Amino acid sequence: MILQPQIQGVIARSCHPIGCKAAIEKQIYLAQQQARTSDMPRNVLILGASSGFGLASRIALTFGPANASTIGVSFERGMSDKGIGSAGWYNNIFVKDAAIKAGRTTSNIVGDAFSDQTRQMVADTIRTQCGGKVDLVVYSLATGIRPNPETGEFWRSSIKPIGEAVEGYAIDFEKNRLNSVTLSPASEQEINDTVKVMGGEDWLSWMQFLGQNDLLAEGCRTVAYSYIGPEHTHAIYHKGTLGLAKTHLHQTRHDIDALLSGINGQADIAVCKALVTKASVFIPGLTPYLLALYRVMKAKGLQEGCIEQMDRLFYNKWNRQQDRDDEGLIRLDDWELQPDVQDEVNTLLAQMTPENFTQIADYEGVLTDFLQLNGFGFSNVDYDQPVDIEQLKTLVP
Ligand code: NAI
Numbered sequence: 001m002i003l004q005p006q007i008q009g010v011i012a013r014s015c016h017p018i019g020c021k022a023a024i025e026k027q028i029y030l031a032q033q034q035a036r037t038s039d040m041p042r043n044v045l046i047l048g049a050s051s052g053f054g055l056a057s058r059i060a061l062t063f064g065p066a067n068a069s070t071i072g073v074s075f076e077r078g079m080s081d082k083g084i085g086s087a088g089w090y091n092n093i094f095v096k097d098a099a100i101k102a103g104r105t106t107s108n109i110v111g112d113a114f115s116d117q118t119r120q121m122v123a124d125t126i127r128t129q130c131g132g133k134v135d136l137v138v139y140s141l142a143t144g145i146r147p148n149p150e151t152g153e154f155w156r157s158s159i160k161p162i163g164e165a166v167e168g169y170a171i172d173f174e175k176n177r178l179n180s181v182t183l184s185p186a187s188e189q190e191i192n193d194t195v196k197v198m199g200g201e202d203w204l205s206w207m208q209f210l211g212q213n214d215l216l217a218e219g220c221r222t223v224a225y226s227y228i229g230p231e232h233t234h235a236i237y238h239k240g241t242l243g244l245a246k247t248h249l250h251q252t253r254h255d256i257d258a259l260l261s262g263i264n265g266q267a268d269i270a271v272c273k274a275l276v277t278k279a280s281v282f283i284p285g286l287t288p289y290l291l292a293l294y295r296v297m298k299a300k301g302l303q304e305g306c307i308e309q310m311d312r313l314f315y316n317k318w319n320r321q322q323d324r325d326d327e328g329l330i331r332l333d334d335w336e337l338q339p340d341v342q343d344e345v346n347t348l349l350a351q352m353t354p355e356n357f358t359q360i361a362d363y364e365g366v367l368t369d370f371l372q373l374n375g376f377g378f379s380n381v382d383y384d385q386p387v388d389i390e391q392l393k394t395l396v397p
Contacts, residue, residue, distance in 0.1 A: 001389050003084065005376045007174045010281040012374040015087040016383065017392055019375025024094045027059045027307040034315040036065035041136035041221070043069050043129075045122065047113050047206065050074030050088030051373065052277035053225050054140030055095070056306035060314050061136075062099050062106060069105040071125050071134075073113050075143075079393055087278075087374045092397035105129055108397040114147050114202065119209055126215045133217035137210065139203045139224040142279035146197045157197040159283050160186035161240045168236060168285030169354065173370055176363075178354040181284045186241045198245035200224070200252025207256050207267075220265040222256060223313075224249055225272050228333065229289075230342050232349060233274075236285035250327065270313050270330040275306060276369035291361035292348040293336065298362060299344075302335045305369070 006013040044061050048054035049072025061068040072095070076088035092108040099106040107125050111118040126134055145154045160183055169178045186194070195201075203224050210216050226246045229237050237243050249269065256267035274280065274290055281287065297303040304312070309332050317323055317330050325331050335341065348361060357363055371377035 001387055002384065003387050004383075005371060005374065009172050009174055010170075010370075012087070012370075014084055014374070015090065016375035016381070016387070017084070017090040018385075018387060019372070019378050019381045019383075020087050020090040021094045021375075022378040022381050023372055023375060024059070024091060024098065027056060028063045028098055030307045031060045031062075031064040031311060034060070034064040034311050037315055037319060039319055040066035040314070041068055042066070043126075043131070043134045043217070044136040044138065045071045045073070045126065045134045045210075046138040046140065047073045048140035048142060049108075049138075050076050050091050052140065052142065052275075052279060053272060053306050053310060054138060055088075055091055056310040057138045057140060057314075058095060059307060060310040062095070062104050063102060064311065064315060066314065067104060068136075069130060070099070071107050071109065071122060071129060073109045073111070073118060073122060075112055076110055076397075078397075079389070084392075089397060090375070090395075093395045096397065110397055113141055113206075114149075119206075123210075123213050123215060126210075133215055133220070134210070135217040135220050137207065137216075137220070137222040139206065139222060141202070142277070143197060146202060148196075155193040155196040157194040157245070158186050158190040158241055159194075159236075160184065160190060161235050162186055162191060162244065166235045166240075166285060169288045169352075170284035171281065171287035171291075171366075173281075173367060176358065176367075178288065178352075178357050180354070183236065183284060191241050191244060194241035195245045195248050198242060199248030200250075200255070201248075203249065204252050204255055204259075207259055211259060216260070216263055216265065218263050220260060220263055221268065222260075222265070223268040223270055223330075224253075226250065226269050226329070227274065228271050229274060230337060230345070232342075232346060233286060233289050236283065242283070250329065253328075268330055270317075270332055272309055272332045273304060273336045274333075275304075275309070276366055276373070277306070278373055281370060287366070288349060288352055288357070288361075289345070291357055291363055291366055292345045292352065293341075294362035294365045295348060295360075296341050296344045297335065298365065300341065302338075302341065304335070
């Protein structure tokens with residue numbers, strides 16, 4: 001079967017498994033170029049391991065000099081009569097395959113990270129694979145819904161401003177268009193629900209669960225990923241519902257620090273750069289900024305993808321306590337927020353219109369990243385070759 005991209009707005013309805021493999025190989029190569037630092041984690045649990053920052057964390061730690069043993073939790077779907085499955089499904093398969101070939105131990109747990117069943121599977125796997133304890137937990141879930149454990153009903157996040165409406169643009173990869181959008185302010189309920197879904201509550205509850213089950217090693221660390229961004233994006237992000245959820249995540253770090261104090265552990269927040277991922281393209285109002293940012297950072301030789309960010313996190317910033325900001329956050333958005341970068345981004349944004357965005361900004365680069373998330377757009381993959389569906393069906397994460 002020949003596989004083509006099927007895009008609906010900002011959602012990819014198909015993926016190309018051979019291209020997913022190429023994406024994994026590219027990231028592995030970059031991780032292998034890193035130099036060893038001291039105190040690297042050896043046994044790592046990654047929640048949200050199949051794409052974006054979680055996948056890059058896993059690759060950096062497994063194939064970089066840490067040589068870590070990893071357990072990856074994700075929510076992905078395999079092949080069915082509805083389609084080929086999700087890119088994350090194949091990412092899990094090819095990461096595990098490469099890890100085994102490289103002599104590392106690794107496991108995939110595909111299930112809902114909010115369910116007791118998945119937690120139990122994680123506990124069992126830590127006992128069998130990691131000698132009973134992990135020394136790092138990466139929390140990289142990005143989701144729009146979370147079940148309320150008491151009622152079974154769902155909290156749903158809303159990506160909205162707070163207080164007043166915001167005008168902006170949203171990208172449409174299917175029609176190559178920038179559409180005007182007006183985002184109405186969130187209600188009290190929408191704000192609270194977004195904090196429930198993307199705030200720190202679930203991170204804390206995972207750490208409590210792991211601690212209560214004696215699955216955390218002495219000195220265990222945990223990290224969750226956040227975004228702050230420049231003034232220009234604050235109305236839609238930092239001062240909107242998502243930003244409030246991230247503020248809650250930042251505060252939760254202190255609760256987890258207290259929880260880990262008995263084992264000399266530590267909780268961190270890494271504030272990452274804005275990047276095209278499956279989750280971020282859903283944030284209306286952010287894409288014009290991404291288009292301008294990509295253009296400027298590439299011109300200055302500062303552009304990074306998820307793997308470069310995670311390599312810099314684990315092999316450069318990880319143990320440098322002196323390098324944190326006033327709040328103690330690890331800043332991987334340092335290059336993004338450089339004044340010269342932001343000045344040029346603001347100049348571009350002031351000129352950007354739905355008519356000129358493909359010329360003045362890096363639409364091609366953003367679109368390529370989006371396609372590559374789903375295994376399309378790699379020059380070393382022959383997309384005219386049919387994919388062997390029967391062989392793919394035999395692969396399991
Ligand atoms: P992503 O969409 O690429 O990855 C999300 C991961 O979560 C996937 O592995 C998915 O399978 C997993 N997941 C979602 N729901 C799940 C569930 N119920 N059970 C188990 N696994 C589940 O997202 P991305 O962008 O890598 O985001 C990860 C974190 O990084 C988020 O906290 C996000 O806010 C943060 N971040 C993202 C930035 C960006 O520009 N993309 C910038 C800064 C921070």
